[in-house]
Each structure stands twice: as structure tokens, then as C-alpha cells.
Amino acid sequence: MRFSVYILLSFLILSCDNEQFDSESYEDIEESSYNPVFLELEIPSHFPEPTYPVENNRPTEAGFELGKKLFYDGKLSSTGVISCGFCHIQEFAFTHHTHIVSHGVNGALGTRNAPPLQNMIFLESFNWDGSIAHLDMQPIVPITAEVEMNETVINVLQKLQNDPEYVEAFNKAFENGEIDTQNLFRAISQFVIMMVSADSKYDKVVRNEGSTFTESESQGKAIFEQKCASCHSGTLFTDQTYRNNGLPIDSQYNDEGRMKVTGAEADKYKFRVPSLRNIAVTFPYMHDGRFQNLRDVLDFYDGGVQNSQNLDAELINSDGTFGIFLAEDEKDKIIAFLNTLTDDDFLLDDRFSEF
Amino acid sequence: MKKLSILLLVMFFIITISCNSEENDVNPGIVNINFNNKVGNEILNLQQGNYNKNGNETFSVDELKYIISNIVLIDAKGNEFVYPQENSYFLINEEVSTTKRIALQDINANEYTSIRFGIGVDQSRFPLNGVENFVPTAEENNMIWSWSAGYIFMRLEGLYSSTQVTNTPFKYHIGSHGQNLDNYREVSLNFMQPLAVSSSENAEIDINFDVLKLFSGEHNMLLQNKDDVQIDPENAPKIRDNYTNAFEIGLN
Numbered sequence: 001m002r003f004s005v006y007i008l009l010s011f012l013i014l015s016c017d018n019e020q021f022d023s024e025s026y027e028d029i030e031e032s033s034y035n036p037v038f039l040e041l042e043i044p045s046h047f048p049e050p051t052y053p054v055e056n057n058r059p060t061e062a063g064f065e066l067g068k069k070l071f072y073d074g075k076l077s078s079t080g081v082i083s084c085g086f087c088h089i090q091e092f093a094f095t096h097h098t099h100i101v102s103h104g105v106n107g108a109l110g111t112r113n114a115p116p117l118q119n120m121i122f123l124e125s126f127n128w129d130g131s132i133a134h135l136d137m138q139p140i141v142p143i144t145a146e147v148e149m150n151e152t153v154i155n156v157l158q159k160l161q162n163d164p165e166y167v168e169a170f171n172k173a174f175e176n177g178e179i180d181t182q183n184l185f186r187a188i189s190q191f192v193i194m195m196v197s198a199d200s201k202y203d204k205v206v207r208n209e210g211s212t213f214t215e216s217e218s219q220g221k222a223i224f225e226q227k228c229a230s231c232h233s234g235t236l237f238t239d240q241t242y243r244n245n246g247l248p249i250d251s252q253y254n255d256e257g258r259m260k261v262t263g264a265e266a267d268k269y270k271f272r273v274p275s276l277r278n279i280a281v282t283f284p285y286m287h288d289g290r291f292q293n294l295r296d297v298l299d300f301y302d303g304g305v306q307n308s309q310n311l312d313a314e315l316i317n318s319d320g321t322f323g324i325f326l327a328e329d330e331k332d333k334i335i336a337f338l339n340t341l342t343d344d345d346f347l348l349d350d351r352f353s354e355f
Numbered sequence: 356m357k358k359l360s361i362l363l364l365v366m367f368f369i370i371t372i373s374c375n376s377e378e379n380d381v382n383p384g385i386v387n388i389n390f391n392n393k394v395g396n397e398i399l400n401l402q403q404g405n406y407n408k409n410g411n412e413t414f415s416v417d418e419l420k421y422i423i424s425n426i427v428l429i430d431a432k433g434n435e436f437v438y439p440q441e442n443s444y445f446l447i448n449e450e451v452s453t454t455k456r457i458a459l460q461d462i463n464a465n466e467y468t469s470i471r472f473g474i475g476v477d478q479s480r481f482p483l484n485g486v487e488n489f490v491p492t493a494e495e496n497n498m499i500w501s502w503s504a505g506y507i508f509m510r511l512e513g514l515y516s517s518t519q520v521t522n523t524p525f526k527y528h529i530g531s532h533g534q535n536l537d538n539y540r541e542v543s544l545n546f547m548q549p550l551a552v553s554s555s556e557n558a559e560i561d562i563n564f565d566v567l568k569l570f571s572g573e574h575n576m577l578l579q580n581k582d583d584v585q586i587d588p589e590n591a592p593k594i595r596d597n598y599t600n601a602f603e604i605g606l607n
Contacts, residue, residue, distance in 0.1 A: 125534065131503035133534045136483060140490065144501035154491045182487040261503060261533040263586035 033171045036060040044198035052121035059190040062172035067191025072354045075159050077149035079105045087114040093278035100289035104148040111253045113289035118197040128271045128287040129258045136185040197346035220337030223330050237276035243312040244269040246305030280342045294335050302326040381464040382554035389561045390447045390455045409571035414515040419449040421509045425473040436463050441485025464553040471543045475508025517579040525582035529591050540599045546607045561605035568601035
């Protein structure tokens with residue numbers, strides 16, 4: 001009886017769907033070098049939920065390593081020498097340290113200061129004007145910008161397809177092994193997803209991990225919360241809005257900010273409220289890098305804010321003046337507090353370093 | 356023994372059902388969609404013609420491209436056959452005749468009564484559903500604003516004359532404006548007669564797109580008022596409304 005059951009069953013299965021059991025799929029399984037080892041992504045307890053759908057692109061060891069290789073590879077540019085890491089230097093929270101506006105191929109100058117890369121999975125949109133809504137699509141901007149990498153996505157894919165190292169790396173990182181746009185961007189995202197910075201002194205104080213603020217840091221925090229935190233709010237130190245903070249219009253660039261994205265006059269001169277994490281090491285400051293240090297920034301808010309189209313209401317005082325009044329010792333204390341936002345563990349984390 | 360018989364019966368039943376779904380249906384077929392770009396009743400000719408449009412303006416077309424996506428076929432009962440989203444992005448380029456005929460493979464055999472498709476790319480939803488792999492095509496055809504990675508859904512360029520100007524360039528590039536303005540729209544069209552799809556014969560659909568309706572549908576677009584519409588929160592949605600209604604079934 002048992003024997004006939006098996007015969008009958010196997011007959012039914014065979015007659016049912018041959019395709020699922022053909023030899024090709026066995027070969028695929030045997031030859032595949034895709035053996036994902038998933039990386040652990042810890043969301044800090046005092047952070048919001050990620051906006052990035054991590055479950056759709058869970059970082060693996062191979063995907064992360066591929067993303068890192070791509071991030072530091074000049075192949076992504078037309079001249080072969082400008083990598084993502086050229087303008088995003090880890091020690092400075094992945095900014096273009098000391099460069100007012102960022103540089104690209106053949107010494108071309110951009111119009112904006114490279115923003116830091118950290119905690120990107122918590123952001124709703126990217127770039128100073130919020131032109132990108134999905135982290136995976138972000139690489140298109142620097143790759144294709146004439147003043148950055150001045151390359152096409154088509155060429156980048158071709159270069160990678162012709163490189164045996166990348167063929168192997170994509171095979172390890174993705175199940176289908178394709179060197180296509182989706183996998184290219186997802187690999188870069190896997191590298192960036194892991195860039196969570198949440199171990200500054202500030203974080204350790206907030207999480208009661210034994211650190212305490214000095215008196216001036218503590219006073220600085222109170223002043224900050226009173227005078228700065230309406231925009232630089234929450235644990236990310238940004239409310240992720242776009243505002244005109246009253247910078248004098250630079251006639252060289254005449255950068256219209258978010259209006260470029262929306263076309264709306266109401267968005268003219270508005271730029272993203274940046275996070276202040278690692279702010280002490282990300283100089284120069286503002287979208288065009290016009291200020292060299294934090295003191296200059298605070299001096300600007302204290303006495304340099306100009307009334308231009310769409311000036312943010314938070315910066316218009318009831319007596320008709322503009323800006324945020326700050327006494328000199330208040331500035332010292334705010335800077336002391338901002339210095340507690342530097343996360344050396346992140347800035348020196350071996351996982352992200354080029355060499 | 357009784358238990359075994361029941362088990363055997365249940366297994367037999369399950370396996371039979373799983374086989375049956377294929378045995379009962381005819382095998383999947385191919386649906387070809389031909390996009391015919393027109394000016395009123397005439398076939399559009401690039402760089403030729405001096406077509407009359409609303410507002411006593413005349414125009415010729417140098418370039419017409421648009422993105423078709425998210426194709427769904429629907430039968431009389433409302434059952435939907437959703438074409439795999441990651442393969443569902445097509446660039447229609449008037450200049451390249453092969454792009455105007457798209458072949459959809461592996462369509463479930465059925466009688467369909469209507470079609471729904473998107474104009475442009477729906478980027479509002481996560482995940483991206485393979486739309487990243489459309490980047491090279493879009494890049495090659497200048498259908499992406501690379502500084503925002505935003506797709507251009509509809510691109511129309513040419514020359515126009517009005518009472519005030521002669522042979523002046525115009526340019527409509529319509530897409531979504533970041534997250535601020537979503538210009539992705541879907542169109543539903545009823546077939547003239549049910550579309551039978553099976554492996555035994557390829558089904559053909561003709562869809563006409565009328566450039567005149569892009570200028571004068573719900574909104575009256577005058578080139579003299581604005582001949583360069585790109586990231587334009589006032590005019591882009593109007594052109595979008597117009598072109599969304601500029602598609603119709605020609606033949607099926």
C-alpha cells in the first residue's frame with residue numbers, strides 16, 4: 001500500500017509542474033555565490049523610526065562591502081578620480097572639510113556645500129533643497145551633476161559590468177547578481193544605511209550612560225532649547241523643514257533653494273534645516289559654506305539676518321527686528337553644548353573608512 | 356488504513372487542484388499595444404506640418420516622448436491582470452517607431468474589456484518596484500531631471516507661431532515636483548469589443564494620443580502666454596490634466 005501511495009504521489013507531482021523542478025534551477029542554486037549574512041542595524045532607543053524601508057534592502061556583509069567599494073571608487077565619475085568619498089570625508093562626518101562649495105571633476109566648483117552623511121535612514125528627503133525623496137535615488141544627483149562626477153548612470157553600469165571584481169561582488173551581494181541600476185543604488189544605500197551616529201556625549205547623557213554635562217554645556221543646552229530648538233528640534237536636531245534663515249543673497253550663485261524643486265515662489269531662498277549632529281567638525285557652514293566657524297554662525301543669527309523674500313517667521317521679532325538675540329556668553333555656552341554633539345566613535349569607525 | 360486513505364484522498368485533492376488551475380486555462384498570450392500619436396485626426400509628423408491649435412496659434416513638433424507605466428488589464432467582472440510592475444515602464448518616443456509598439460508577454464488568457472495605465476512614474480510609494488532600472492532608458496532619452504532624479508513624464512518640444520511671434524521654440528516638460536506636486540496620473544480606457552488573449556493569437560490594441568487635446572482639453576493652454584513649462588506649479592498640472600484625457604482606444 002505504502003509503495004503505491006508513493007508511486008501515485010510522485011506521478012502526480014511529475015505531471016503537475018515540470019518547470020519548478022527542471023535542471024536549470026538546480027544549477028542556479030549550486031553556482032550561486034549569494035549567501036547573505038545580514039548585518040545588525042541597531043536603531044538607538046531615543047531615535048525616531050527610520051523613514052527608509054530597511055526591510056526591502058537589508059544590509060548584508062557583501063552588500064555593505066560592495067556599497068563601500070562603490071562609495072570610494074572614482075569609476076563613478078567621468079574622469080575616474082572623483083569618488084563619493086572625495087567630497088564626503090568620514091572624519092568630518094562625511095563632509096568636504098574646509099571646502100566652501102564642493103569640488104568635482106577637473107576642479108569644477110559646485111554651488112553648495114556637501115552635506116554630512118549620517119543618520120540618513122531617518123530623513124524624509126535629501127540635499128539642501130530636498131530634491132530627492134528616496135535614499136536609493138540619491139546617487140543620481142552627484143553622478144550626473146556636471147560639477148560633481150559628470151558621468152551618466154549608463155556609463156557607470158558599463159564600467160562596472162566590464163570589471164571582474166564588480167561582477168563577483170554583485171554576485172555575492174544580490175540574489176540575481178545583476179549589475180543594474182537597482183542593485184547599484186541599493187548597494188550604496190546599504191553602506192549608507194549603516195551610518196548611524198548616536199554615540200556623542202549628548203547621547204550618552206540622554207541615555208544615562210554615566211556622562212554628565214559641564215555647567216556651561218548644561219547652560220548652553222538650556223539656551224539652545226529656548227532659542228534654536230524650534231527648528232533644530234528633536235534628537236536629529238532638525239525638524240526636516242525648509243526655511244529661509246535670512247542669509248544675505250549671494251549674487252554669485254543667486255541660489256533659489258527649494259524653489260528649484262517645487263517651482264513655487266513661496267519656496268524661494270528656502271533651504272533644509274540641517275541636523276546639528278557632529279556640527280563642530282562639519283565646517284564650513286550654511287548651504288554655500290560661507291561661515292568658517294560656529295561663532296560666525298551665531299554672530300550671523302544675532303546680528304546678520306536680513307529680510308528677504310520668505311524670511312522665516314521664527315526670525316521676525318515683534319519689535320520689527322530680525323534674527324535671534326544672543327549675548328556673547330550665551331554664544332560661548334551654545335558652542336560648548338554643540339561640541340557635545342560630536343560622535344568620535346562614528347567619525348573614526350573602521351567600518352566606514354576608506355583604508 | 357482508513358487514516359491513510361483519507362490522507363491520500365486529501366493529498367490527491369490538493370495536488371489535483373493545484374494542477375487544475377493550469378489545465379483549465381488556455382496558456383498565456385501576448386498583447387501588443389500600438390501608440391499612435393496624432394494631431395486631431397491626422398497622424399503626427401515630426402518637424403513638418405503647421406498644425407492649427409486653439410487660440411489662433413500654429414505649431415510643429417520636434418520631439419514628443421512620454422512614459423507609460425503600471426499597465427493593468429481588466430475583464431468584465433472587474434478582475435485585474437497586473438503586468439509585473441518592474442517590467443512595466445515604457446518610453447514612447449515619436450521619433451523611434453519601435454518604441455511605439457510595446458509587447459506585453461505572459462498575459463493570462465482571458466477576455467478583457469478595459470485597460471488602465473499610468474502616464475509617468477509613480478514614485479510616491481515605497482518600495483520603488485524596480486523603477487530604478489528604468490533610469491538608463493530615461494537618461495538616454497533626457498527623460499529625467501538628474502538634479503532631482505525626477506522622471507519627465509511628458510516631453511513635447513517644437514515651434515509655434517501666434518499673432519505676435521513666428522516660429523518660436525516651445526517646451527513642455529511635465530513630471531512630479533519632488534514630493535510637493537505629484538503629476539503621476541492613471542488613465543482607464545474601455546475597449547470597443549472584448550479583447551481575447553490566449554497563446555493561440557496575439558492581441559492588438561491601438562491607443563491614440565491627440566496632441567491637440569494636450570493644448571486644449573479641460574484647460575486652454577496658449578503658448579503665447581507660456582512657451583516654456585517645466586517645474587511650473589501653475590501650468591504643469593493643467594497640461595497634465597489635458598494630456599491625461601488625450602488618450603483613446605483607436606482599435607482593438
